[in-house]
Amino acid sequence: MNTKRWTYRTTLSESQQIQAEALAKSINVNPFLGQLLVQRGITTFDEAKDFFRPSLAHLHNPFLMKDMDKAVARLLRAFENNEKIIIYGDYDVDGTTSVALFYGFLKKYYTQLEYYIPDRYTEGYGVSWQGIDYAEQQGVKLIVTLDCGIKSADKVAEAQRRGIDFIICDHHRPDQHLPPAVAVLDPKREDCPYPYKELTGCGVGFKLLQALCEQGMGDEEVLYQQLDLLVVSIAADIVHITGENRALAFLGLKELNKHKRPGINALVALAGLRNELDINSVVFGLAPRINAAGRIAHAKEAVRLLLSKDKTEAEAFAQEINQHNSDRRNFDTSITDEALNMIREDEWMLSANSTVLYKEDWHKGVVGIVASRCIEHFFRPTVILTNSHGKAAGSARSVPGFDVYEAIEACSDLLEQFGGHTFAAGLSLPVENVDAFRKKFNDIVSERIRPEQLTPLIEIDMDLDLNAITPKFYGIVKQMAPFGPENMTPVFASHQVRMSGNPTLMKEKHLKLEVFQPSPQGPTKYTAIGFGMVDFYPKLMSGKPFSIAYTIEENTFRDKTTLQLYLKDIRFEEG
Structure with missing residues (x-):
């Protein structure tokens, strides 16, 4: 106990x-x-x-966001010149709902449009080289990223050399140098005066569409009907439900319960949700199923489901995704058992203030979930790694009050890539650095964590x-x-x-x-x-x-x- x-x-x-x-x-x-x-x-x-x-009156003017005017001007120019546009999103729930909302709304008014979601395993997080190659082959002139892009400065610069512009809609912490995009919409930019900083990636994309509507490109009433997708992103990404997010979540839940799109309806039935949907039922009933598509197969399936207008088609997509979720649960259970046994059988790990585990055959799609499960048993910052393309890659989770992103950043000399938030981060490193990282990460955690933060709160x-x-x-x-x-x-x-x-x-x-x-x-x-x-x-x-x-x-x-x-x-x- x-x-x-x-x-x-x-x-x-x-x-x-x-x-x-x-x-x-x-x-x-x-x-x-x-x-x-x-x-x-x-x-x-x-x-x-x-x-x-909460009401629509509580939403801020989208043009208060830094670069919003540039983003709108570039989109309007693309529409005028009939340019091909790719809507590029991350493979998690925030990313897939972002794409479904942005693409689904804009497609009503503009046809030279497609969406692209990178493969979690072959392309990884953020803008990928494969994505840029694909855009170039298709003659695309503009890419709008959603829930990613802020850390892809090198890729954006290369795309620019190939004649492809970027508009970035992201909500992650930026690096010191921003990507050379036409517009970088991110309320966490230090020079961004936008009054609310905790929007999801989907929320930032929504603000861009709101700004477009204000310029006469689209109907705001139709846009507000997409708030059902936005509340799913808010719930799943575990952002603050205060201020503007509270209004968006409140109105989104109303929309979600009033007009369930076929894909959501099918997921609700498979999850056995009988009462009115609230944040909890989205977090535990809908989000894991939407996420499972990107974890086990390809996140494009989740977007197809959310955009589907046909009940029979949506039910078939939902069955597939639900199967992926069952597979995900099986991986999650077996890997969690292995991980807990590794900790229990290692004296050093038992007494450490952190957990760092690596096993080359663990499924990359569930390592974040396994990290959270380990914290339920051993309450401390946790990193779970597996082999991905010859590198150790995985996810970190934290305990309340401890910034795991900063602890990982302090080990950056051992890493190849990392990014994330206070309580959750992703990272990759050479396999031969895992032991050194385990020791250094534990030293950093031990220096910075307060003893009471190691007790469940x-x-x-x-x-x-x-x-x-x-x-x-x-x-x-x-x-x-x-x-x-x-x-x-x-x-x-x-x-x-x-x-x-x-x-x-x-x-x-x-x-x-x-x-x-x-x-x-x-x-x-x-x-x-x-x-x-x-x-x-x-x-x-x-x-x-x-x-x-x-x-x-x-x-x-x-x-x-x-x-x-x-x-x-x-x-x-x-x-």
Whole structure:
């Protein structure tokens, strides 16, 4: 049983407590909800109104993005001269939804258009030499990249020499020198004044289309119908769901639930999703299936599925992709087992502050997932590598609060390529450097990581009396969705909790119990579910009071909906 560290996201100051009480009164909600809102930076009636009612009015002017005017001018020139254009996207969910959205919308107005997605295994991440050769053979004059390109300066320069222009739409951290493209749209550029920095690659492409519509090339109303694809990218890429992303996600979920395109409908059926889609069901139900196409076969299949207008065709594509997802799960399970055994059987690895594993026959498409699985067991920054074209290549994942990208960057003398974000990165290096990299990476992690970052963390929003949980209370919490980074599902803690009766064991590993807190008015009892928490069973049977950390969810069974607590951890007082 892993010991977890409980920490409170924000402790409100005295003046913030007063603000929270005033806000709760002004919008007529429970004081606990006022606190939740102030913790999220919402302190006034108007801010609360904007938060609870996201709208198109909350989208920024696309021309605030650096180079947007150049990108629009170059596209308009291409349309005028009837030039061939390639829409070039990455092979993950953000990349494939970007291509489906951008190509699908523009194709309604312009026909000299095709899309290109590199093969994960033969071409790798970003703009590829094969992609440039293909564009030259086809007489293409303009390539628009989506969710990639910011790290492809050499390829863009070569394409320019061959008479091919680039417009780059990316959201990854740029290098010091930008590619020599006609326009580089990336809100993370240091010289970009765009007010919101956390767009996905699909979001940046959407802003370019929005700018085109403002110039009369396309109908904005038709563009907003593509927000169903944009919310899939936001959910899958695990970006902040604040500001503009929150409005895009909120409106995208509405579109996703109202007008399911045939491809999404087919995936929903195969994933067995019966309720209204939310961020969670996209992350766990749709995204892995869309991603599986690029991991196991070719990501073009995912784009074909998302663009399909025919129900029968979409169902056939979805079946193929679902099979890829089943294959992916099998690879994922067997490789994770191998990886965990490698750690357990190596004394040095067991005591290290990081994990770096290499095996030449592991499937490259699942190494990122395996890294995440290893962190569930050994909570520390993790790199999983396999052989790809004679190099060690793979993915890194991190733990909350530790920048794995910077740690990898500090080992750049041993690497050939790397790129990514704070919590996830990709890299490649000569196979003979793996041992040196393992040691250096562990040294860097050991220098920089704080001891508490090596313990699983539960971030709690606030302490809550169980008796405060009512359908009205939950109704407001529910309206705080869509949830995601920087606006996570609220986690509550309740203390001196007791159990009514004995806990039930489900499938020998999950717990189901009735909990309450003693109260003069008589206790309200709630069902609590603890997945994978069977180890707590003996202590619960002692009858001593305990503390719980949990989220509140709805559970519908036989057409009856009740509130349920989903446990994140249980704590017993020492002594």
